[in-house]
Amino acid sequence: xxxxxxxxxxxxxxxxxxxxxxxxxxxxxxxxxxxxxxxxxxxxxxxxxxxxxxxxxxxxxxxxxxxxxxxxxxxxxxxxxxxxxxxxxxxxxxxxxxxxxxxxxxxxxxxxxxxxxxxxxxxxxxxxxxxxxxxxxxxxxxxxxxxxxxxxxxxxxxxxxxxxxxxxxxxxxxxxxxxxxxxxxxxxxxxxxxxxxxxxxxxxxxxxxxxxxxxxxxxxxxxxxxxxxxxxxxxxxxxxxxxxxxxxxxxxxxxxxxxxxxxxxxxxxxxxxxxxxxxxxx
Amino acid sequence: xxxxxxxxxxxxxxxxxxxxxxxxxxxxxxxxxxxxxxxxxxxxxxxxxxxxxxxxxxxxxxxxxxxxxxxxxxxxxxxxxxxxxxxxxxxxxxxxxxxxxxxxxxxxxxxxxxxxxxxxxxxxxxxxxxxxxxxxxxxxxxxxxxxxxxxxxxxxxxxxxxxxxxxxxxxxxxxxxxxxxxxxxxxxxxxxxxxxxxxxxxxxxxxxxxxxxxxxxxxxxxxxxxxxxxxxxxxxxxxxxxxxxxxxxxxxxxxxxxxxxxxxxxxxx
Numbered sequence: 001x002x003x004x005x006x007x008x009x010x011x012x013x014x015x016x017x018x019x020x021x022x023x024x025x026x027x028x029x030x031x032x033x034x035x036x037x038x039x040x041x042x043x044x045x046x047x048x049x050x051x052x053x054x055x056x057x058x059x060x061x062x063x064x065x066x067x068x069x070x071x072x073x074x075x076x077x078x079x080x081x082x083x084x085x086x087x088x089x090x091x092x093x094x095x096x097x098x099x100x101x102x103x104x105x106x107x108x109x110x111x112x113x114x115x116x117x118x119x120x121x122x123x124x125x126x127x128x129x130x131x132x133x134x135x136x137x138x139x140x141x142x143x144x145x146x147x148x149x150x151x152x153x154x155x156x157x158x159x160x161x162x163x164x165x166x167x168x169x170x171x172x173x174x175x176x177x178x179x180x181x182x183x184x185x186x187x188x189x190x191x192x193x194x195x196x197x198x199x200x201x202x203x204x205x206x207x208x209x210x211x212x213x214x215x216x217x218x219x220x221x222x223x224x225x226x227x228x229x230x231x232x233x234x235x236x237x238x239x240x241x242x243x244x245x246x247x248x249x250x251x252x253x254x255x256x257x258x259x260x261x262x263x264x265x266x267x268x269x270x271x272x273x274x275x276x277x278x279x280x281x282x
Numbered sequence: 283x284x285x286x287x288x289x290x291x292x293x294x295x296x297x298x299x300x301x302x303x304x305x306x307x308x309x310x311x312x313x314x315x316x317x318x319x320x321x322x323x324x325x326x327x328x329x330x331x332x333x334x335x336x337x338x339x340x341x342x343x344x345x346x347x348x349x350x351x352x353x354x355x356x357x358x359x360x361x362x363x364x365x366x367x368x369x370x371x372x373x374x375x376x377x378x379x380x381x382x383x384x385x386x387x388x389x390x391x392x393x394x395x396x397x398x399x400x401x402x403x404x405x406x407x408x409x410x411x412x413x414x415x416x417x418x419x420x421x422x423x424x425x426x427x428x429x430x431x432x433x434x435x436x437x438x439x440x441x442x443x444x445x446x447x448x449x450x451x452x453x454x455x456x457x458x459x460x461x462x463x464x465x466x467x468x469x470x471x472x473x474x475x476x477x478x479x480x481x482x483x484x485x486x487x488x489x490x491x492x493x494x495x496x497x498x499x500x501x502x503x504x505x506x507x508x509x510x511x512x513x514x515x516x517x518x519x520x521x522x523x524x525x526x527x528x529x530x531x532x533x534x535x536x537x538x539x540x541x542x543x544x545x546x547x548x549x550x551x
Contacts (some may be wrong), residue, residue, distance in 0.1 A: 020371045170395040172353050173457065177408040177464050178385030191398040 087155025445549030451482025
């Protein structure tokens with residue numbers, strides 16, 4: 001086989017793999033969404049999203065999962081906001097004040113990479129340990145602390161990657177206007193503002209989808225999450241408990257809950273995209 | 283007219299200093315990660331003139347430029363000895379304040395990098411951080427500086443639009459206006475036209491020649507014809523050393539050093 005033919009064949013094989021993985025991913029996505037829709041749609045009704053569970057989350061066939069929807073939104077919302085408030089300054093400090101190449105920065109980045117990869121059950125266990133030590137019971141507060149710890153590394157590392165995309169020359173010309181480091185940091189944040197939304201979205205996705213961290217620290221409740229020091233329901237746990245119920249109707253309601261969770265994430269993603277395109281056009 | 287420095291030896295540059303040097307570099311040595319990047323630089327640059335720094339890639343031109351506004355400080359593993367005097371004050375001195383030093387030196391980078399904000403805010407940004415709050419005053423600065431760089435007529439109806447919507451040539455003029463708005467004394471250009479088309483390049487060059495009435499300008503350039511068009515003096519840097527410094531015509535047409543000769547003839551690049 002001559003050289004050109006061999007190269008074209010290589011190209012075809014490579015492209016074939018790309019198509020194959022593309023198809024696999026798309027098909028799996030359709031299969032997942034299809035399953036949730038098929039099994040969950042019959043049980044999804046207004047009561048499901050507007051009522052509290054009746055007869056208990058485990059065996060109750062009536063009522064809804066408003067407790068879990070609100071619990072998840074509170075928990076993920078607050079934890080994401082906190083992790084942005086903690087994570088963005090960390091990333092800025094490492095990159096703007098210490099400099100991307102300093103040893104402390106390198107070491108911190110390694111540390112955050114490890115934290116990024118630590119499974120959430122470990123965070124849950126640590127959070128649980130802290131709570132026991134201080135005598136706090138499973139509560140929304142415990143969950144928020146745990147999930148914040150879980151999402152800070154995501155924000156730090158994503159913002160770090162974003163900062164790397166800022167050209168050195170932009171930093172140089174900004175500094176040459178006589179800015180302080182803090183003013184430079186603000187300009188840098190502005191230039192990556194569209195990407196920051198993605199970082200926050202990633203953190204929110206992980207926060208609202210987490211099961212293991214909240215299992216130990218937040219507990220579960222059939223009531224609305226009114227107080228921060230009381231146990232609260234979350235959607236992933238609601239799905240988990242309903243699925244493990246022996247009653248088929250309750251299992252169906254688990255899929256409806258999954259559908260609600262998926263829709264919430266969809267709404268957040270779409271909103272992020274709209275905000276991002278608005279940012280880019282400015 | 284300033285007296286031209288003798289070009290025979292590097293030492294002579296301080297033995298016969300210019301009448302009013304704006305920038306004076308004394309025994310400057312820069313090491314980066316142990317490598318000797320700039321070697322015993324002694325130099326005096328006069329007021330209201332354009333000096334082009336030329337030399338092969340990697341010779342230390344850009345580092346030399348960056349030592350002037352202390353951007354070199356941010357390089358990892360950098361060690362600087364010697365002094366750089368601006369109006370007689372050592373910018374590496376104990377009491378030197380880096381934001382203040384940088385305010386004095388406008389930087390025009392290789393590619394234009396407008397700040398991520400509107401055209402108006404790009405120009406107003408510098409004055410704002412340095413304490414000007416009055417809208418009226420800012421309006422005036424923005425208009426003056428945009429007129430200075432011949433951009434006002436092109437953008438006056440869309441001052442609130444994002445600066446990234448401008449063409450590259452317009453962006454570079456905007457960046458110049460942004461730099462001028464903080465009222466620097468010195469303009470540093472780091473191959474400032476290398477990303478521009480010939481027409482935009484010509485505009486920037488015209489502006490620089492115009493601006494030297496009020497500023498001292500130091501440019502790093504790869505383009506000898508540009509150096510010839512805009513500069514009064516040429517500084518030839520080779521291997522981290524100043525090989526030659528003198529009036530433009532003299533360095534380009536009658537270089538004293540063999541290596542300079544080869545460089546201006548295009549044998550080495």
